Amino acid sequence: MLISGPNEMISMGEQQETTQQFVTRVLAKTETFNKQELADYQRSQLAQLLRLAHTETAFYRKRLAPFFRKGDILDWQKWNDIPVLKRADIKEHGETMIVKNLPKGHGPSYETASSGTTGTPITVHGTYLMLTAGTAAFARACRWYGHVNNDRYCLVMNAAQVEALDRNVWAVGIEGSDRLEGNKSSSRLAVSWTWSAEHILSLMEQHRSSCFSGYATTLENVAEAQMKRCADIKMKFMVGVSMALTPRARKLVTQVFNARTYSAYTSKEVHKVAHECPVSGGFHVNSELVLMEILDDSDKPCAPGETGRVIITPLFGTAQPLIRYELGDLATWGEPCPCGRAHPIIARIDGRIRNQFQFAGGHRFMPGIGHEAFRDLLKADQWQVAQTGPLDVEVRFISPASDEFIDKAAMTDLLQKSYSLNLNVAYRRVTIMPLTPAGKFMDYVNKYEMQIDARANENAS
Numbered sequence: 001m002l003i004s005g006p007n008e009m010i011s012m013g014e015q016q017e018t019t020q021q022f023v024t025r026v027l028a029k030t031e032t033f034n035k036q037e038l039a040d041y042q043r044s045q046l047a048q049l050l051r052l053a054h055t056e057t058a059f060y061r062k063r064l065a066p067f068f069r070k071g072d073i074l075d076w077q078k079w080n081d082i083p084v085l086k087r088a089d090i091k092e093h094g095e096t097m098i099v100k101n102l103p104k105g106h107g108p109s110y111e112t113a114s115s116g117t118t119g120t121p122i123t124v125h126g127t128y129l130m131l132t133a134g135t136a137a138f139a140r141a142c143r144w145y146g147h148v149n150n151d152r153y154c155l156v157m158n159a160a161q162v163e164a165l166d167r168n169v170w171a172v173g174i175e176g177s178d179r180l181e182g183n184k185s186s187s188r189l190a191v192s193w194t195w196s197a198e199h200i201l202s203l204m205e206q207h208r209s210s211c212f213s214g215y216a217t218t219l220e221n222v223a224e225a226q227m228k229r230c231a232d233i234k235m236k237f238m239v240g241v242s243m244a245l246t247p248r249a250r251k252l253v254t255q256v257f258n259a260r261t262y263s264a265y266t267s268k269e270v271h272k273v274a275h276e277c278p279v280s281g282g283f284h285v286n287s288e289l290v291l292m293e294i295l296d297d298s299d300k301p302c303a304p305g306e307t308g309r310v311i312i313t314p315l316f317g318t319a320q321p322l323i324r325y326e327l328g329d330l331a332t333w334g335e336p337c338p339c340g341r342a343h344p345i346i347a348r349i350d351g352r353i354r355n356q357f358q359f360a361g362g363h364r365f366m367p368g369i370g371h372e373a374f375r376d377l378l379k380a381d382q383w384q385v386a387q388t389g390p391l392d393v394e395v396r397f398i399s400p401a402s403d404e405f406i407d408k409a410a411m412t413d414l415l416q417k418s419y420s421l422n423l424n425v426a427y428r429r430v431t432i433m434p435l436t437p438a439g440k441f442m443d444y445v446n447k448y449e450m451q452i453d454a455r456a457n458e459n460a461s
């Protein structure tokens with residue numbers, strides 16, 4: 001059994017409770033662990049996952065061989081020598097990472113596709129226990145905000161997931177119809193991020209949802225749409241998942257819904273990574289669920305304050321172990337949190353690596369220009385800057401103002417000064433901002449690099 005503590009082994013099969021109740025109880029206990037207890041607990045989980053991967057999969061039998069001394073003894077000194085797992089490894093060798101016989105209590109397994117950096121999805125296999133533990137970790141974070149779980153929830157997912165839900169259990173929205181379907185008295189309503197914010201709001205109203213959980217960008221759009229409506233919706237709690245909420249989204253949610261809000265750092269492949277702390281505003285890693293590392297360019301661990309690549313090992317990912325998986329994000333460790341929880345703090349999640357820009361003759365960098373400039377100069381509600389060539393960017397924006405009221409020249413000047421380059425800046429008005437296949441909105445997108453990647457892949461195949 002993978003769930004065990006440093007001082008006690010807990011066997012799930014012997015408990016007269018549901019998996020969810022069990023994991024919730026474990027997480028309430030581990031939440032009080034000190035740093036050493038938490039590290040010991042995590043290592044005991046990790047050891048079990050490594051043994052499983054080593055014995056049950058062809059891929060890891062070879063990859064982890066140097067890590068195992070005298071058969072079954074793990075050589076933790078060699079941890080940093082285990083190669084980082086890339087998306088390309090999963091694409092190429094994913095089948096040989098699959099565990100056929102899941103440990104008791106972990107299954108069933110499920111398949112999910114995640115969008116790649118060039119829009120090519122990869123398929124990964126997760127476990128029921130992974131999802132359940134994620135839900136329990138989410139509930140724990142809700143509790144930090146004084147929020148108990150008997151409210152009516154609106155949950156955002158993709159249209160296919162909404163379609164597949166059990167309608168005896170869920171209230172579900174229907175695309176193009178304002179009617180609520182399924183079990184209308186259910187406390188859980190499912191909507192799709194592909195639907196308009198107005199449609200989602202109308203369904204929330206019928207359902208009388210008091211809480212919302214969905215992509216940070218969907219949340220922002222919903223708040224934006226509500227600001228323009230006459231009808232009043234009071235919400236208690238709105239959670240933005242996948243990435244941190246922008247300061248603007250937080251402000252809108254407070255203004256429009258009078259709700260509390262916080263963010264969760266999640267991903268399809270590895271599920272719930274970290275939750276925002278109400279005390280420091282940093283993100284506490286769910287160390288019971290994942291081992292998170294931040295590595296520099298030479299794969300050395302980063303110290304607090306240094307930005308590096310996020311590497312995740314999901315501890316309950318027993319259907320297809322992803323050991324030292326490079327998620328594609330950049331992040332920075334923070335200092336220990338004043339709230340007293342020993343779970344490591346992520347001070348900043350800097351976004352996707354594919355959002356970095358690299359102009360001719362220059363180095364890669366995270367292109368950050370405050371939202372205020374786009375709002376003031378372009379009167380933009382939403383915007384996206386794309387690198388489209390070696391010295392070219394395109395600003396896509398949604399703005400109610402006509403051209404005579406916006407200042408493209410000043411915006412171009414600002415971009416050129418910010419990047420110290422004589423860039424060619426093009427402008428394009430759009431009505432909808434493009435999202436990635438996973439529903440993520442990227443404020444900075446490197447189309448130029450994606451084209452180069454796509455060409456390299458074509459040439460290689």
Ligand SMILES: [Zn+2]
Pocket residue numbers: 277278279280284337338339340341
């Ligand atoms: Zn904290």
